[in-house]
Amino acid sequence: MEKKFDVGIVGGGPAGLSAAVYAQRRGLRCAVFEGKTWGGALVGHHLIENYPGFDKIDSQELADKMRGHAEGLGATLFVKQVGEIEPAPGGGFLVKTDDLQEFSVRTVIIASGAAYKNLGVPGEKELAGRGVSYCATCDAPFFKGKTVAVIGGGNMAFTTALLLADVAQRVLVVHRHPPVAEEALVARARGNSKIEFLADFAVTSINGSNDGKRVESVRIKNSKTQEEKTIAVNGVFINVGLSPLTALCTPLRVKTDERGNVVADGKQASNVPGVFAAGDCVGRLRQIVWAAAEGAQAALSAYDYLKKK
Numbered sequence: 501m502e503k504k505f506d507v508g509i510v511g512g513g514p515a516g517l518s519a520a521v522y523a524q525r526r527g528l529r530c531a532v533f534e535g536k537t538w539g540g541a542l543v544g545h546h547l548i549e550n551y552p553g554f555d556k557i558d559s560q561e562l563a564d565k566m567r568g569h570a571e572g573l574g575a576t577l578f579v580k581q582v583g584e585i586e587p588a589p590g591g592g593f594l595v596k597t598d599d600l601q602e603f604s605v606r607t608v609i610i611a612s613g614a615a616y617k618n619l620g621v622p623g624e625k626e627l628a629g630r631g632v633s634y635c636a637t638c639d640a641p642f643f644k645g646k647t648v649a650v651i652g653g654g655n656m657a658f659t660t661a662l663l664l665a666d667v668a669q670r671v672l673v674v675h676r677h678p679p680v681a682e683e684a685l686v687a688r689a690r691g692n693s694k695i696e697f698l699a700d701f702a703v704t705s706i707n708g709s710n711d712g713k714r715v716e717s718v719r720i721k722n723s724k725t726q727e728e729k730t731i732a733v734n735g736v737f738i739n740v741g742l743s744p745l746t747a748l749c750t751p752l753r754v755k756t757d758e759r760g761n762v763v764a765d766g767k768q769a770s771n772v773p774g775v776f777a778a779g780d781c782v783g784r785l786r787q788i789v790w791a792a793a794e795g796a797q798a799a800l801s802a803y804d805y806l807k808k809k
Contacts, residue, residue, distance in 0.1 A: 502576060505531040507802050508595045508605030510582045510748065512567065513540020514788045515779025516611035518795030519802075520570035520577075523609075526803040531603060532570065533595065535581025539563025540613045541742070541780060542788055543637060547663075550682075551788050559637065562788075582612075586751040593752075593774070606809075607774045607802040610749060610762055611795060614742035614780040619651065623706030623715075624738070631715025631735045632706060636660040643735045645669050649718050651703055652739035653677055658685040660737050665694040672731065674698045676723055698731075700724050706736055744781045759783065768798035769805075776801055 507523045509516045512534025523530040537543055543559045551562065571577055580597040585608055588594045595603040616634040618624060624632055633639040636659075644667045650660050653675035662685070664671045671694055678699075679686050689695050701720040707730070709716050715736055721728045744760045755763045755771040761783035768776045778794035780786050 502529075502531075503602070504604045505529045505576070506606050506806060507531070507609060507799070508585075508593065508603060508607070509533065509609045509611055510585070510595070511540060511611035511613050511779065511781070512538045512577070513611060513613050513779060513791065514542055514566060515613075515791040515795035515798075516540070516609070517566040517570045518792040519609045519611060519778060519799040520575040520795075521566075521573060522796045522799035523802065524570070524573035524575050526799065528799075528803060528806070530570075530575045531578060531595075531605065532575055533578050533580050533582045533597065533603075535579070535598070537563075538567045538577075541786075547659075548788065549684075582748055584751055585610075585748055606806060607776070608752075609768075609795070609798045609802060610746070610754070610770075610775065610777040610781055611779045611791075611798070612745040612748065612781045614744045614783070614786070616738065617741045617743050619703055619706075619738055619740060621703055621705050623708060626712065627706055627708050627715050627736075630708065630713055633735065633737050634739070636663045636737055639735075639737075640664055640667050643668050646734035647732065648672070648735040648737060649674055649703075649731065649733045650737045650739060651675075652741075653679040653681065654739065654741065655681045655685060657681065657739035658689050660739050661689050661695050662692065664737065665692050668694065671695045672698055672733065674701050674703060674718070674720060676700060676702045703736075704728070742780060742786065744783055746781050757783075767801040768794055769801055774802075774805055 506528040507530045509532045584596045592606045647670040649672045658681040705719040707717045762777035764777045776798040778798040779791035
């Protein structure tokens with residue numbers, strides 16, 4: 501197994517796979533490490549309608565195309581979770597994976613993405629996988645003909661609501677603030693007779709059955725009137741934002757902001773020479789096209805950095 505590369509890319513989403521395409525095209529030996537799902541958060545969106553060149557494309561299909569493009573150009577793809585990255589004694593970096601493998605790379609591109617945020621309310625953790633979900637693409641089929649609540653007001657929440665409306669009998673969108681989703685998504689959701697909106701409400705608890713095996717209701721509170729009520733639902737889909745997955749940056753002393761996003765300049769360079777970052781872990785604009793562009797820039801910057809060595 502080859503263990504020495506010019507570029508080590510952590511993350512197999514749009515940013516990481518785009519970086520691999522551009523790195524390989526510049527003649528760099530590139531390794532991409534992905535521990536969970538090729539395509540990253542992309543595959544949680546179901547139908548993609550805002551990526552140039554495709555009026556509509558299934559998220560998994562787009563992810564497969566990106567992966568195939570990178571692999572076809574010669575990038576080495578590893579299904580391995582990166583646990584740590586540290587400086588190598590002789591220069592460059594060591595990428596350490598959870599299966600105790602070590603890979604030597606001359607530069608690093610952090611494209612580790614972000615994870616779904618929790619609500620932090622009673623019942624959420626206890627009922628996870630028992631009616632509480634963060635991925636409609638994964639779990640929508642379990643709620644055919646049922647009533648579900650979607651928590652959040654962003655693109656992901658409205659995309660989730662539209663997807664669930666294809667299978668569920670009733671979809672309740674609970675959001676504390678005015679929607680921040682794209683107007684096209686909001687208009688489609690408002691035009692769907694299965695989708696209802698509970699504005700200015702926050703979830704205070706998720707309640708399960710007596711045996712704790714399934715969700716039965718959510719308790720919500722109106723931030724303006726302080727009204728509280730309990731609504732019977734069979735499932736709760738939580739889409740309240742993302743937290744960057746940047747803990748692996750700690751040994752490198754890569755600078756992050758107050759939200760944990762990697763601080764990168766216009767060329768995607770971090771404060772550590774030879775370390776670049778792109779996509780949701782940078783947190784500028786969480787869109788597929790933006791992540792892909794940042795990945796391309798990170799790869800070109802890595803190439804320029806190595807050219808000067």
